[in-house]
Amino acid sequence: MSEKIVITGMGIVSPLGCGIDQVWQRLTAGESGINLIDRFDVDEFPIQIAGLVPGHEQDQTAGLNPEAIVDRKERKKIDLFTLYALAAAEQALNQANWFPSERAEQMATATIIGTGIGGFPTITAAQKTLETRGVKRLSPFTAPAFLANLAAGNLSIRYGFRGPIGCPVTACAAGLQAIGDGMRIIRNGEAEVALVGGTEACVDPLSLGSFHALHALSSRNHEPTRASRPFDQDRDGFVMGEGAGLLVIETEAHALARGATPLAVLSGYGTSADAHHITSGPEDGAGGAAAIELALSQAGLSPKDIAYINAHATSTPVGDRAEIAALRKVFGEQLPNIPISSTKSATGHLLGAAGGIESVFSALAVRDDKLPPTLNLDQADDNFTDLNLVPNSAIQHKTPHALCNGLGFGGVNATLIVSKTS
Numbered sequence: 391m392s393e394k395i396v397i398t399g400m401g402i403v404s405p406l407g408c409g410i411d412q413v414w415q416r417l418t419a420g421e422s423g424i425n426l427i428d429r430f431d432v433d434e435f436p437i438q439i440a441g442l443v444p445g446h447e448q449d450q451t452a453g454l455n456p457e458a459i460v461d462r463k464e465r466k467k468i469d470l471f472t473l474y475a476l477a478a479a480e481q482a483l484n485q486a487n488w489f490p491s492e493r494a495e496q497m498a499t500a501t502i503i504g505t506g507i508g509g510f511p512t513i514t515a516a517q518k519t520l521e522t523r524g525v526k527r528l529s530p531f532t533a534p535a536f537l538a539n540l541a542a543g544n545l546s547i548r549y550g551f552r553g554p555i556g557c558p559v560t561a562c563a564a565g566l567q568a569i570g571d572g573m574r575i576i577r578n579g580e581a582e583v584a585l586v587g588g589t590e591a592c593v594d595p596l597s598l599g600s601f602h603a604l605h606a607l608s609s610r611n612h613e614p615t616r617a618s619r620p621f622d623q624d625r626d627g628f629v630m631g632e633g634a635g636l637l638v639i640e641t642e643a644h645a646l647a648r649g650a651t652p653l654a655v656l657s658g659y660g661t662s663a664d665a666h667h668i669t670s671g672p673e674d675g676a677g678g679a680a681a682i683e684l685a686l687s688q689a690g691l692s693p694k695d696i697a698y699i700n701a702h703a704t705s706t707p708v709g710d711r712a713e714i715a716a717l718r719k720v721f722g723e724q725l726p727n728i729p730i731s732s733t734k735s736a737t738g739h740l741l742g743a744a745g746g747i748e749s750v751f752s753a754l755a756v757r758d759d760k761l762p763p764t765l766n767l768d769q770a771d772d773n774f775t776d777l778n779l780v781p782n783s784a785i786q787h788k789t790p791h792a793l794c795n796g797l798g799f800g801g802v803n804a805t806l807i808v809s810k811t812s
């Protein structure tokens with residue numbers, strides 16, 4: 391059996407704030423991070439709500455202070471998705487106490503940070519500059535800011551990580567695929583430690599308008615905190631969110647040898663393709679089921695061992711149904727006995743960062759035997775009435791193994807299993 395891969399550090403930047411303890415407390419208390427957009431004018435826009443990362447001025451307890459992460463001059467060279475990754479990485483690396491100075495340790499550290507879109511606001515702002523002020527007014531940092539791999543690149547440069555570097559750009563499965571890639575790299579002996587996860591910051595008029603054109607977004611502008619309602623009969627689409635969730639992972643032996651504390655075990659990972667449709671999974675959930683089965687096989691677990699499922703469930707009718715179909719295919723008659731919740735009800739859908747922060751939430755559920763709720767679940771969809779969807783309030787529940795799903799446009803599926811350390 392392969393040596394255990396453990397989490398030794400976690401960091402989070404989210405619509406519920408920044409910092410593991412504060413965000414977890416707010417999530418399990420049933421708070422929502424979704425509100426009216428105040429970053430740009432949406433008065434005449436069909437979508438006026440999102441899960442935005444609060445600033446320090448708005449939230450003095452857990453808001454993001456960019457100047458504490460990067461100085462003002464350097465801030466002009468990076469997009470917001472990179473800033474979020476830098477903030478989450480600082481938390482995770484501090485908790486893991488991993489700041490290698492020896493070249494051998496630097497070479498043994500991988501940096502794999504996924505994103506769905508990368509520096510989208512930089513692109514749209516540059517296009518406006520090009521149209522209104524001309525090509526000579528474009529910043530030389532435009533391309534380095536928007537390139538999707540530059541979150542990983544900037545982290546590698548800041549901390550001197552010289553091992554494998556990568557950036558899955560696989561829509562809403564990117565964060566989980568980055569974690570899976572990091573696990574594979576460690577198992578292959580290419581690195582001993584990996585900084586992994588996802589980051590996203592694309593709440594922008596063009597992205598909102600584009601997803602609105604797909605009829606994918608909730609237009610419940612009059613009650614933002616109740617707009618994201620996975621599994622609910624009255625759900626009308628997802629709410630876009632932003633942020634980053636990063637992990638420091640390594641073999642258990644490496645962690646113990648350097649005196650680090652394993653927080654949870656990454657026991658299994660699986661990924662698959664639907665080969666079906668660019669935006670919708672098959673109704674029978676076959677592709678998602680394949681990823682789950684691969685993760686269970688790698689973990690050496692059976693379906694009955696899973697005690698909690700952090701569902702991808704974004705709050706779209708088609709997507710929620712397909713995911714539950716996948717779960718029924720794998721878990722069968724056991725599924726009603728396994729609590730399932732969607733933390734996107736509190737954060738919105740962070741696209742490429744979703745798997746990053748949801749893997750953090752899954753690890754915390756395992757650590758605390760506490761399951762975060764599905765908010766706004768007033769009446770479950772007729773297809774889900776037999777399931778325990780943890781409506782509206784967190785519950786205590788013994789959780790030796792939790793399963794976390796990530797599904798993305800293009801038919802990509804990813805599943806991670808997080809387990810207790812003992």
